[in-house]
Amino acid sequence: MTAYAAALAAVALYIAGALRLRRRGDAWSPWRALSFGVGACGAAVAVAAPLPGGAFTAHMVQHLILGMYAPLLLVLGRPITLALRALPPGRVRRGLLGTARSRAAAFLVFPPVAAALDVGGLWILYRTPLFAATHERPWAHALVHLHVLLAGVLFTVAVCQVEPLRHRYSIALRGATLVLAGAAHAVLAKSLWVTPPPGFSAPDPHTGAEVMYYGGDVAEIALAVVLALRWYAAGGRALRRPARSSGGRPHSRTGRARTPLPTKLER
Amino acid sequence: MASEESALSPGRSIWAGVLIGVGVAAFLDETVFHQLLHWHHFYDRSTPAVGLVSDGLFHAFGWFATVIGLIMVADLVRRSGLSGRALAGGVLLGAGAFQLYDGTIQHKILRLHQIRYHVEIAPYDWSWNVIAVILLLVGAWVLRREGRRR
Numbered sequence: 001m002t003a004y005a006a007a008l009a010a011v012a013l014y015i016a017g018a019l020r021l022r023r024r025g026d027a028w029s030p031w032r033a034l035s036f037g038v039g040a041c042g043a044a045v046a047v048a049a050p051l052p053g054g055a056f057t058a059h060m061v062q063h064l065i066l067g068m069y070a071p072l073l074l075v076l077g078r079p080i081t082l083a084l085r086a087l088p089p090g091r092v093r094r095g096l097l098g099t100a101r102s103r104a105a106a107f108l109v110f111p112p113v114a115a116a117l118d119v120g121g122l123w124i125l126y127r128t129p130l131f132a133a134t135h136e137r138p139w140a141h142a143l144v145h146l147h148v149l150l151a152g153v154l155f156t157v158a159v160c161q162v163e164p165l166r167h168r169y170s171i172a173l174r175g176a177t178l179v180l181a182g183a184a185h186a187v188l189a190k191s192l193w194v195t196p197p198p199g200f201s202a203p204d205p206h207t208g209a210e211v212m213y214y215g216g217d218v219a220e221i222a223l224a225v226v227l228a229l230r231w232y233a234a235g236g237r238a239l240r241r242p243a244r245s246s247g248g249r250p251h252s253r254t255g256r257a258r259t260p261l262p263t264k265l266e267r
Numbered sequence: 268m269a270s271e272e273s274a275l276s277p278g279r280s281i282w283a284g285v286l287i288g289v290g291v292a293a294f295l296d297e298t299v300f301h302q303l304l305h306w307h308h309f310y311d312r313s314t315p316a317v318g319l320v321s322d323g324l325f326h327a328f329g330w331f332a333t334v335i336g337l338i339m340v341a342d343l344v345r346r347s348g349l350s351g352r353a354l355a356g357g358v359l360l361g362a363g364a365f366q367l368y369d370g371t372i373q374h375k376i377l378r379l380h381q382i383r384y385h386v387e388i389a390p391y392d393w394s395w396n397v398i399a400v401i402l403l404l405v406g407a408w409v410l411r412r413e414g415r416r417r
Contacts (some may be wrong), residue, residue, distance in 0.1 A: 175331065182327030187319050193310050210309065217330055224331045228338035235342055 007044035011037050014079060017086035028082065036077025043070035047145055053211075054204030056196065060211045063148055067118070068219035071152035072160075076226070080163040097164075106166035111177035114158035118151040119184045126188065131197050155181065160226045171231055178227065182220040189213035280350040281410065283339035284357020288406075290333030291358070292365040293325060306383040318377035325365070325373075332361075352413040359406030366399035 014036050021028045046065035051058040080100055087093035099105060107113060125131055125144060134141040157163055159174050189212040196205030300307040314322075343349035370392065373379040382391040 175335065179324070179327045179331050182331070183320070183323035186323035186326050190310055190319050190323070206309075213309075217326075220327060221330050221334060224334040228334050232338050232342060236345070239345070 001048065003044040003047040007040040010079075011040050014040075014077065014082065017082045020086045021082070026085065028085075032077045032082075035073045036079060039070045039073025039075075039077060042073065043149060046070065053207060054200065056200045056204045056208035057211055060208040060215070063122075064211070064215040064219070066145060067122075067148040067152040068216070069222075071149065071156045072219065072222055072226075075153060075156040075160060075162060078162055084164065100164055101166045103166070108154055109158040109161075109165060110167075111158040111169055111174050114151070114154040115177050115181040115184075118155040119181045119188070121147055121151050122185070123188055126192060126197060132199070156223065159223050160230070162226075162230075171227065174227060175224075178220065178223055182216065185216040185220075186213055189216065277350050277353040277413065279339065279343055279348070280353035281357040281360075283336045283343065284354040284359075285361035285364075286332040286336030286339070286357075287354075288358040288361020288363070289365045290329045290331075290336060290361075292362040292369075293329030294333065296369060297326075297329075300382070308380045308384070310380070314379050315377065318373065318379040321373055321377055322379050325369075329365075350413065352409055352416075356406045356409035356413060359402050359409060361406075363399050363402030363404075363406055366402060367396060370395040370399055 014033065018028045018033050042065050046062045051061045053061065080096070083096055084093065084100075087096065108117070125134075130140075130144075134144050157165070158169070159178050161168060161174070189209050192212065193206055193209035196209065200208075296307070301309070310319075340349060340354065370382075374381060374392070374395075381388055382395055
């Protein structure tokens with residue numbers, strides 16, 4: 001129930017912020033709101049609802065949603081950007097901006113660090129006694145869920161870089177990190193197929209490991225698409241920008257004539 | 268403009284093709300041999316750790332390469348700098364290179380999994396790797412002809 005209450009509160013705050021922007025005449029894409037809403041629902045359902053399959057398979061479905069799909073949808077909703085635009089100037093807004101731009105945040109969203117926290121955390125969870133311990137202690141279980149969600153959000157922000165951050169990291173570093181994290185995820189999935197954690201009966205661990213392997217692919221492709229589309233859009237903005245410094249002509253495909261130059265040349 | 272494009276485009280078209288080729292070969296391997304035919308095994312219990320790492324890397328890289336290769340093609344079209352032949356040559360090179368790596372290093376040296384089980388494996392291995400070399404040769408030939416035309 002806590003999960004549903006948290007999701008409801010987050011979505012209510014988000015909608016309040018978006019409405020405030022709209023009322024003063026600023027645009028805020030409804031697609032972002034939809035993305036955030038679905039992400040919040042997904043995370044809550046993953047934690048609180050019964051999921052299909054055997055115990056290990058259901059656990060994997062839960063982690064796929066909580067650690068990968070929900071974070072991507074939440075981050076694409078750009079809640080930090082929305083909050084910074086909706087909040088009035090004052091302590092809260094300054095605090096949020098200060099946190100987002102802080103050295104600590106910059107360190108956490110440095111792509112290799114975010115990847116290590118995210119996939120490294122999974123390796124520690126499954127390949128140490130931690131996994132068994134979470135089944136005995138509910139608070140440890142809840143903490144692991146929280147870590148999976150937060151690390152997923154950090155990793156998504158690090159790869160997609162859609163929120164206001166201190167540094168912008170290169171597409172090469174982000175792409176390489178995504179591939180290496182995807183590989184570490186795939187290797188962990190196969191290692192779980194070979195030696196699953198104790199206490200699950202076949203074929204549940206095999207199904208669960210395959211769900212993890214192929215489900216991870218879906219998340220990796222989605223992140224790669226976001227990365228690629230943002231690179232493409234940045235290239236488009238660079239093309240439309242008037243090439244004053246190089247003295248170049250307007251690009252033939254953009255169809256935006258910059259009129260003064262041709263008339264002068266004709267004369 | 269024309270000189271700038273010919274300096275920029277064939278190389279980029281080739282690289283976009285190589286990325287797409289690696290991705291398509293990895294995708295076909297996964298769907299045809301793992302999912303449809305069930306010849307390959309998810310894991311055959313004789314693979315050393317380094318084989319799993321190599322498999323994981325290429326599995327993850329294949330998807331990423333496909334997405335990045337396709338967006339590079341879109342970017343080249345937008346800049347009217349796409350060379351179709353260079354792209355095709357790149358696709359053949361990428362697919363052939365992945366197929367050869369998969370057929371020699373991954374299947375034979377790292378013993379990731381075999382092409383098929385409970386059969387005489389040699390004809391399968393030969394077919395697999397000869398097809399890879401043919402893809403590489405045709406790709407190289409397409410790119411050579413394309414280079415001469417310029």
